[in-house]
Amino acid sequence: MSEMAKYIVRRLLTGILVVLCVSVIIFGIMQAMPGDPIDLMADARVSQEKVAELKARWGLDKPPVVQYFYWLANVLHGDFGTSITTKQDVTYLIRERLPFTLQLTGAAILVEYLLAVPLGLMAAVRREKAFDRGMTVVMVVLWSMPTFWLGVLFIMEFAIRHSLFPISGYSGFRSLILPAMTLALPSLAQTFRLTRSEVLDVMEEKHVETAYAKGVSDRAVLVKHVLRNALIPVTVTFFLSLPWLIGGSVVVENVFAWPGMGQLLWKSIVKQDFPVVQGIVLAIAVLTVVCNLMGDIVSGILDPRIRLE
Numbered sequence: 001m002s003e004m005a006k007y008i009v010r011r012l013l014t015g016i017l018v019v020l021c022v023s024v025i026i027f028g029i030m031q032a033m034p035g036d037p038i039d040l041m042a043d044a045r046v047s048q049e050k051v052a053e054l055k056a057r058w059g060l061d062k063p064p065v066v067q068y069f070y071w072l073a074n075v076l077h078g079d080f081g082t083s084i085t086t087k088q089d090v091t092y093l094i095r096e097r098l099p100f101t102l103q104l105t106g107a108a109i110l111v112e113y114l115l116a117v118p119l120g121l122m123a124a125v126r127r128e129k130a131f132d133r134g135m136t137v138v139m140v141v142l143w144s145m146p147t148f149w150l151g152v153l154f155i156m157e158f159a160i161r162h163s164l165f166p167i168s169g170y171s172g173f174r175s176l177i178l179p180a181m182t183l184a185l186p187s188l189a190q191t192f193r194l195t196r197s198e199v200l201d202v203m204e205e206k207h208v209e210t211a212y213a214k215g216v217s218d219r220a221v222l223v224k225h226v227l228r229n230a231l232i233p234v235t236v237t238f239f240l241s242l243p244w245l246i247g248g249s250v251v252v253e254n255v256f257a258w259p260g261m262g263q264l265l266w267k268s269i270v271k272q273d274f275p276v277v278q279g280i281v282l283a284i285a286v287l288t289v290v291c292n293l294m295g296d297i298v299s300g301i302l303d304p305r306i307r308l309e
Contacts (some may be wrong), residue, residue: 097259117191121199147248168257236296
């Protein structure tokens with residue numbers, strides 16, 4: 001077995017352990033919340049016998065450890081359970097909402113990198129000049145601005161005041177613009193700073209000075225020698241940012257009533273719908289592990305100096 005294959009196997013085993021730990025933690029958090037879904041749905045007119053019957057039907061009368069291992073055994077057989085509040089299959093709910101979340105995060109990450117990389121390159125080339133300082137201030141403001149507040153500002157300005165975009169929900173491409181920008185701009189600040197710092201580091205290396213000494217044009221040096229090497233960590237962060245964007249979309253989807261997994265996760269947490277919460281968090285954990293592995297593999301391919309061992 002090659003070193004790459006051994007490395008992938010080791011990372012996959014570690015990833016499985018991480019996913020199991022995440023499932024235990026989220027299960028413990030849900031169990032620590034007061035009450036349970038049956039108590040939240042039942043009103044004072046429902047008899048205690050009926051409540052006990054419903055809890056027994058959903059397995060909520062068993063000890064938490066037994067509930068967890070029963071759920072885990074079903075997951076290993078491809079069964080994520082049934083929603084307690086909607087009575088629908090959890091796999092169906094995730095499959096129904098996932099395309100909307102991927103559409104939102106895909107648009108956000110596209111906006112992020114199309115803006116952050118060229119702006120970071122221009123800021124590094126114009127180091128300590130007006131453009132660099134101005135962009136640094138703008139990015140600090142974006143990075144420090146809460147996502148939900150940014151979304152509310154966009155709604156007030158572009159949806160209510162000027163009626164340029166829909167306020168909420170999904171109604172085509174126009175309804176995607178405001179939530180995608182809300183999700184992208186804070187992350188754009190981080191990618192901008194990473195691109196700028198990496199470009200500055202590469203510009204100080206000897207092979208860049210040699211290229212200038214040979215009379216290579218500034219544009220050729222920036223594209224072939226500087227940007228090509230500086231984009232290695234930026235490319236890796238592309239894969240690592242995918243699960244974080246999906247996790248961060250919980251707030252954005254609720255602000256804009258976007259019909260994705262984030263909105264479903266929030267509603268399920270409020271209603272303590274254990275199977276749905278555990279299924280969505282498990283899906284995000286698996287996606288995180290896969291994206292981390294892809295990022296490490298891509299970094300090893302792009303930069304031969306990186307050794308897997």
